[in-house]
Amino acid sequence: MSAEETTLSIELIRWTFNVDPAHRAEIESYLVDQGLEVLVRGEETMVATWDEPEGDPSEVIEGMWAIAGANFEVTHEEFHRANLFVYEAEADDEVKAVA
Incomplete structure (x- = not known):
């Protein structure tokens, strides 16, 4: 593995989890406020994406758990x-990847 492969920045984080429907709206609002x-x-399944995350993901998860009043599994x-790559159509309708 080269040094470049080990220093890639995180571009996106995706969390998938189930919550008690009684806390779903509050957790959703909290996550939106976090970006x-x-x-x-x-009723229960949520998928949250964090584009170019800043901050500590663990703190955000702990915030969700505090709202729910219990810990739950987060993937x-x-x-x-x-x-x-950006894909463009050529004049003859062939697809070409442009680096």
């Missing part, structure tokens, strides 16, 4: 930008 985008699926995924 996350929140998608609610059904944490980190995404790093290893490659960035």
